[in-house]
Every structure is written in structure tokens, then in C-alpha cells.
Amino acid sequence: MIEINNLRKLYKRVEVLNIPELKFEKGEIIGIVGNNGAGKTTLFSCILDLIQASAGSVSSKGKDVSQTEDWKKYTAAFLDEGFLIGFLKPEEYFEFVGKLHNLSPSTTMEFVQQFETIFNGEILGKKKYIRDLSKGNQKKVGLISALIGDPEVVIWDEPFSNLDPSTQLRIRGLISDYSANKTFLISSHDLDHIAEVCTRIIILDHGKLVKDVQRSEISKEALVAFFTPV
Amino acid sequence: MKAQLLKHAWLEFTRSPALTRNIVQTVLIGFFALYFIFLMVGAALALGPILKDMLPEQDLLLVAGGLLGYYFVMDILMRYFIQKFPALAVKPYLPLPFKKSGLSHYVLFRSLGSFFNLLPLFFLVPFFFKEILPVYPDKALNFALFSIGMVLFNNYLSLGISKYMSARSNWAGILIIGVMALFFLEYNGYFSLFNYLKDGVAVILASPILSGIPLLLTGGIYLYLHRFFKQELYLEKTQSQQNLFGANLSIDGFDRFGDAGKLMNLELKLILRSKRARAYLMTSGLFVLYPLFFVSMESDLMSNPYLLLMVGLFLTGMVGINHGQILLSWNSLHFDLLMSRGNTIHDIFKAKYYFLALACILFFVITIPYVFLNPKILLYSAVMLLYNLAFSLFSYLFLASYTALRVDPNEGGAMSFDGFGIAHYLIMFPIMGLPFLLYLGGSTFGGETGGLLAIVLPSILMLIFYKSLLNSVVNNFRTHRHKIAAAFRKG
Numbered sequence: 001m002i003e004i005n006n007l008r009k010l011y012k013r014v015e016v017l018n019i020p021e022l023k024f025e026k027g028e029i030i031g032i033v034g035n036n037g038a039g040k041t042t043l044f045s046c047i048l049d050l051i052q053a054s055a056g057s058v059s060s061k062g063k064d065v066s067q068t069e070d071w072k073k074y075t076a077a078f079l080d081e082g083f084l085i086g087f088l089k090p091e092e093y094f095e096f097v098g099k100l101h102n103l104s105p106s107t108t109m110e111f112v113q114q115f116e117t118i119f120n121g122e123i124l125g126k127k128k129y130i131r132d133l134s135k136g137n138q139k140k141v142g143l144i145s146a147l148i149g150d151p152e153v154v155i156w157d158e159p160f161s162n163l164d165p166s167t168q169l170r171i172r173g174l175i176s177d178y179s180a181n182k183t184f185l186i187s188s189h190d191l192d193h194i195a196e197v198c199t200r201i202i203i204l205d206h207g208k209l210v211k212d213v214q215r216s217e218i219s220k221e222a223l224v225a226f227f228t229p230v
Numbered sequence: 231m232k233a234q235l236l237k238h239a240w241l242e243f244t245r246s247p248a249l250t251r252n253i254v255q256t257v258l259i260g261f262f263a264l265y266f267i268f269l270m271v272g273a274a275l276a277l278g279p280i281l282k283d284m285l286p287e288q289d290l291l292l293v294a295g296g297l298l299g300y301y302f303v304m305d306i307l308m309r310y311f312i313q314k315f316p317a318l319a320v321k322p323y324l325p326l327p328f329k330k331s332g333l334s335h336y337v338l339f340r341s342l343g344s345f346f347n348l349l350p351l352f353f354l355v356p357f358f359f360k361e362i363l364p365v366y367p368d369k370a371l372n373f374a375l376f377s378i379g380m381v382l383f384n385n386y387l388s389l390g391i392s393k394y395m396s397a398r399s400n401w402a403g404i405l406i407i408g409v410m411a412l413f414f415l416e417y418n419g420y421f422s423l424f425n426y427l428k429d430g431v432a433v434i435l436a437s438p439i440l441s442g443i444p445l446l447l448t449g450g451i452y453l454y455l456h457r458f459f460k461q462e463l464y465l466e467k468t469q470s471q472q473n474l475f476g477a478n479l480s481i482d483g484f485d486r487f488g489d490a491g492k493l494m495n496l497e498l499k500l501i502l503r504s505k506r507a508r509a510y511l512m513t514s515g516l517f518v519l520y521p522l523f524f525v526s527m528e529s530d531l532m533s534n535p536y537l538l539l540m541v542g543l544f545l546t547g548m549v550g551i552n553h554g555q556i557l558l559s560w561n562s563l564h565f566d567l568l569m570s571r572g573n574t575i576h577d578i579f580k581a582k583y584y585f586l587a588l589a590c591i592l593f594f595v596i597t598i599p600y601v602f603l604n605p606k607i608l609l610y611s612a613v614m615l616l617y618n619l620a621f622s623l624f625s626y627l628f629l630a631s632y633t634a635l636r637v638d639p640n641e642g643g644a645m646s647f648d649g650f651g652i653a654h655y656l657i658m659f660p661i662m663g664l665p666f667l668l669y670l671g672g673s674t675f676g677g678e679t680g681g682l683l684a685i686v687l688p689s690i691l692m693l694i695f696y697k698s699l700l701n702s703v704v705n706n707f708r709t710h711r712h713k714i715a716a717a718f719r720k721g
Contacts, residue, residue: 100572
């Protein structure tokens with residue numbers, strides 16, 4: 001589905017990302033972990049063509065993402081507030097995103113309403129603009145919007161941070177429920193969640209890929225041990 | 231404690247983006263400030279001799295008083311649309327051990343640092359010492375009391391108004407219609423606001439007690455606002471405006487533009503729901519009144535083709551100049567979404583072009599009634615509409631495909647220049663200058679018809695090649711997209 005080749009990103013001659021080769025397939029839930037500055041968000045931004053790679057390329061379905069725009073039709077991401085439209089109400093935002101996937105407003109709302117337990121009565125029908133929602137509620141809106149239109153690739157950057165414990169568990173449930181036939185990429189600092197939900201785990205450190213294993217090949221203890229300071 | 235607050239206010243000013251982000255803008259702002267000060271001081275020195283020359287039989291104090299009254303009426307209107315009040319600037323201090331009462335005084339005091347309060351002083355002080363004090367020593371004190379009182383009164387009154395009206399700006403429309411009606415009545419001689427003001431101010435200036443009334447009223451409003459702010463200064467009260475008039479407007483007709491239509495409805499909501507974009511729209515709306523400034527002048531001025539071109543340029547192109555110049559910057563805060571999901575870059579630019587083009591056409595239609603004032607206004611507006619659709623809009627599109635700066639559309643108002651870089655200032659020269667050059671060239675061969683054709687023909691040619699122009703804008707943007715998207719992320 002997604003293929004990364006000799007991808008390098010430098011900021012003022014400091015290398016922040018260097019990945020010789022990496023492939024993500026359909027049906028995989030890939031958890032990317034790494035300390036601050038490991039390059040997780042940089043990697044996501046390259047996959048979404050939001051930043052220019054210094055060298056190498058990312059292709060989606062065999063086409064270079066920086067050369068075509070086809071991938072935009074089947075890729076959905078929520079990295080940060082830059083993906084939210086603050087002056088819209090949540091419903092309008094969902095409908096807008098739905099329209100981008102040629103869904104009618106009613107179809108979109110029908111889809112979105114099933115997440116009411118996650119929204120906890122604080123998002124739909126509140127007549128608040130997204131810019132006036134709390135950080136946690138903004139995050140819920142962004143995460144759910146990335147599921148609209150049944151995209152084949154979903155990218156969530158730190159989906160668990162800023163959320164209450166119950167919602168974290170619900171979001172974790174969503175990942176398993178909605179990952180069929182999708183390439184699901186998430187990053188997180190929460191090793192527990194990653195170990196619990198991902199089918200494949202990738203560890204980045206200072207821009208380099210240091211571990212790429214199937215979930216079955218690594219125990220949670222080994223994962224925690226990897227990040228335990230010596 | 232108070233000294234700390236004042237020091238922070240000073241730092242906020244000297245470190246404000248307008249003064250630090252780019253040098254060209256700082257220089258330009260400094261230049262404008264000096265220009266206005268120069269105008270004010272110049273007016274103060276020249277007004278006396280001019281009035282004595284034009285109306286030798288009239289009492290200078292009376293006429294000047296009437297003019298001042300007129301100015302203060304206009305001032306309150308201008309403040310309503312443009313002046314911003316730094317109420318939210320105290321938010322970070324609320325959890326700190328400052329007294330609410332002190333913070334409230336601070337908010338009220340800071341509002342005095344506005345352009346609107348400082349500028350009239352550059353007129354009033356020299357005028358007072360040159361014309362009033364030497365000639366009317368007995369009324370000088372009254373004049374000083376009255377004029378300073380009015381500046382303060384207007385400041386706090388508009389602060390009060392903005393606090394009350396901020397939830398509903400439907401008033402703006404009523405105000406605009408009111409001003410238009412006033413202009414019309416005054417121009418046609420049905421009603422003279424000026425005469426009423428002149429007589430009123432004359433009565434006031436005759437008595438020190440009456441002259442002190444504005445100051446007294448100011449005191450009253452100040453105390454009232456102080457009590458209001460003391461109670462209202464809470465962290466939770468800082469929610470943004472909602473349910474403004476028309477904020478839920480959505481135009482289904484945009485859907486006929488396909489994928490671009492979805493983005494056009496987004497643009498509409500952006501304008502209606504963001505403070506600055508809304509303020510820009512208001513300014514564009516005010517420019518509809520622009521020709522009224524000329525009708526009150528001598529009528530042969532209205533037959534000057536260059537003046538008519540300028541009127542046409544602004545009537546149909548103001549939305550472009552205001553809103554279109556920082557085309558993509560309006561979407562800074564959600565640009566990553568636009569760049570990665572669903573729509574293509576081509577959709578984005580197509581939506582921007584159609585939206586602005588429809589706005590230009592809408593303004594053209596609104597101003598058709600000017601045909602009753604002067605049929606030529608319609609002709610020249612139509613010519614300039616074509617020019618704006620072709621040359622102006624594509625200039626903004628091309629500019630946006632090269633460079634852009636981050637803008638928070640909900641920050642600032644009609645007088646904020648965030649998002650404008652040197653290129654945005656420079657591009658105004660060809661946009662504003664070209665129609666005059668084309669006309670000049672054309673008219674030397676074919677008179678007025680030749681001049682107008684020299685503008686119309688190239689514009690139509692550009693519109694014929696609309697598709698390839700749009701494609702080259704898109705291709706150009708593709709080369710610069712990462713740089714622009716990165717600029718939008720810098721908060």
C-alpha cells in the first residue's frame with residue numbers, strides 16, 4: 001500500500017529522518033513508538049506530502065505522493081489542529097469532510113452518530129465552533145473525522161494523548177473495529193495501548209528505524225524494557 | 231504591580247508582529263503614522279487661514295466647532311468599525327495575584343493608547359495654540375474641555391458599544407444604511423447635520439459648564455464600564471462570538487462548481503465567522519459609498535475618465551484588494567487538511583477564483599443604481615469589472631502561488647496587516663496603475679472608446695485563456711507548496 005524508499009529529511013543539515021526501506025500493507029495496524037524527536041510526525045508528514053523530503057520518496061499504491069494527488073481521495077489523517085477547521089461546528093466539519101468523499105450530509109451524520117459514546121454529549125448538537133471546544137473534544141472530532149468516507153489509509157498521530165482514560169480505551173476499540181482492509185498508522189507514547197492494539201510495532205530513534213517487528217514477535221515487557229532508562 | 235502591567239503593555243507593542251515580523255511592514259506603518267500626523271498638523275495650521283478666506287464673514291470658532299462636531303460624529307462611526315479593544319490582553323494576569331479592580335482600570339486605561347485618541351491630538355493641540363487661544367482667550371478653556379472631553383467620551387462610548395454589540399453585529403448594516411441616508415439628505419439639501427452641529431457646539435462652547443459635560447459623561451461611562459469589567463473579567467468569559475448575523479449562511483448554488491463548490495461554501499463560512507475576515511468584508515461594503523465622496527464635489531470632476539476608472543476599480547475590486555490579496559493565508563490554520571484530504575490543489579485555486587469573481591460581480595450589481603447619479607459610473611464599472619476578473623484576480627492567484635504568510639482569521643480587525651509581505655504591497659502598483667496606463671495609451675489613438683477598449687480587450691483575452699492561466703497558477707503552487715504550508719504552520 002505504502003512504500004518508503006531511501007527517505008531522508010534534513011533540517012539545516014541536521015538529519016531528523018533516515019529510512020532506507022519500509023512497506024505498509026493493507027490490514028496492518030502499525031504502531032510507531034519513539035521518544036521526542038524520534039521522527040514520528042516527520043514520517044507522517046512525508047507520507048502526507050506536507051513536507052518536502054530531502055531525498056528518497058514515498059509512494060502510495062505505487063504512485064509517488066509528491067507527484068500525484070490520487071492518494072488524497074483514500075487517505076485520511078489527523079496529526080494536529082492543522083486538520084481541524086475552527087470556525088465550523090463539529091457537524092458542519094464532519095459534513096464537509098464527508099462531502100470531500102462524496103457522501104451526503106445525512107450519510108455522514110448517520111456514520112458519525114454511532115460514536116456518540118465517545119463524544120459524551122459534548123460535541124454534537126452543542127452549537128459550538130470547533131475553535132471553542134476543549135483540546136480533548138477537538139481531538140475526538142479530528143480522530144473521528146479521519147474515519148469518514150471509509151479511507152484505505154488512516155494516520156493518527158498520538159491519538160491517546162489529551163483524552164480521558166475511558167475515551168482512550170474506546171479509541172483503542174475503534175482501531176481494531178475499523179482497521180479491516182485499511183492501513184492504520186498510529187504513533188503513541190503509550191506502550192500499553194500500542195502493545196494491545198497494533199499488529200506491527202516500529203521503533204524510531206533519532207530518525208532511524210531501530211526495530212520493526214510483528215506484535216507476536218515482541219513481548220510487552222521487552223517493549224517497555226527498550227524504553228527503560230539505564 | 232501597575233508598573234509591571236504597563237511595562238508588559240509596552241513590550242507587547244514593541245514586540246508585536248506588525249513591528250517585528252518584517253522590516254518593510256514596520257517601515258510602511260511608520261510612514262503611514264508620520265503621514266497621518268503630518269496631515270493632522272498641516273490641517274491644524276491651514277484650517278484657520280482657509281476658513282477665513284472662504285467664509286470671511288463667519289466666526290472662526292463657530293465653523294471650527296461645527297467641523298469638530300462633524301468629526302466626532304464620524305469618529306464614533308469609524309471607531310465602531312475599526313477600533314479594537316484589548317480586553318482579552320489581561321487573560322494571562324487573571325490567575326496571578328492582581329486585583330480585579332486594578333486589571334479593570336488597566337483595560338480601560340490601555341484603550342486610550344489607540345490611534346483614534348492620539349491622532350486628533352495632533353490636530354487639536356496646534357489648532358488650539360494657533361487659532362483659539364490668541365483670538366478667543368475667554369472661550370479657550372471651554373474649547374479645550376469640550377474637545378478633549380469628546381475624544382475621551384467617544385473612546386469609552388465606543389468601548390461600551392462594542393461590549394454590548396459584539397454579540398450581534400447586525401447593527402453594522404443599519405449603520406451603513408443610516409450613513410448613506412445622511413449623505414443623501416445632506417447632499418440634496420433636505421437636512422443639514424452640519425448646521426445643527428454648528429449651532430449646538432456654539433451653545434456648548436459659550437458656557438464652561440456645558441463644555442464640561444462630555445468630560446462628565448466620560449466619567450460616568452468610565453465608572454460604569456469599570457464596574458462591568460470588574461464583574462466580567464473571568465477566564466471562562468472569553469469564548470468567541472457565535473451566532474452572528476448570517477453566520478450560518480450557506481449557498482447551495484455553489485455545488486454546481488463541483489469539488490470547488492465545497493470549498494466555496496467553506497470560504498463563505500470563513501468570512502462570516504472570523505473576526506478579521508468579517509471586518510474586511512465590512513470595509514469592502516463601505517467602499518460601495520465611495521462615489522458619494524465625489525458627487526458632492528464639482529460635477530466636472532465626475533466626468534474625468536481617470537477618476538471614473540478609479541471609482542470602478544474600487545467598486546468592483548475592493549473584495550479582491552481586501553480579501554483576495556492574502557488568498558491562501560485565510561486557510562493557514564487548516565491548510566494541512568486542505569493539502570492532504572479529498573480535494574486537489576486545482577480545486578482550491580478554482581474555488582478561490584470563482585468565489586472572488588462572484589463577489590466582484592455581486593458588488594458590480596449592487597452599485598448599478600449609481601447609474602442614476604451618473605450613467606458613466608456604470609460603463610466604467612463594467613470595464614473595471616472585466617479588468618478585475620482578469621488581471622487583478624489572477625495577480626492575487628499568482629502571488630499566492632509563490633509566497634504567503636500565516637494569518638489567524640479570527641485575530642485582529644480591519645486595520646491588521648498580518649499576512650501582508652513586501653510582495654503584497656508591491657503588487658498593488660501594477661494592479662492600480664495598469665488600467666490608467668492602458669487607458670492613456672488607448673485614448674491617444676481612439677479617445678474615450680479607444681481608452682476603454684485598451685482595458686477591455688486584454689481582459690477578455692485573459693478570460694478566454696482562463697483555464698491555462700489557472701493551470702499555470704496550480705503548477706507554480708506545486709513547486710512552492712511545501713514552503714507555503716510550512717509558513718502557515720509557524721504560529
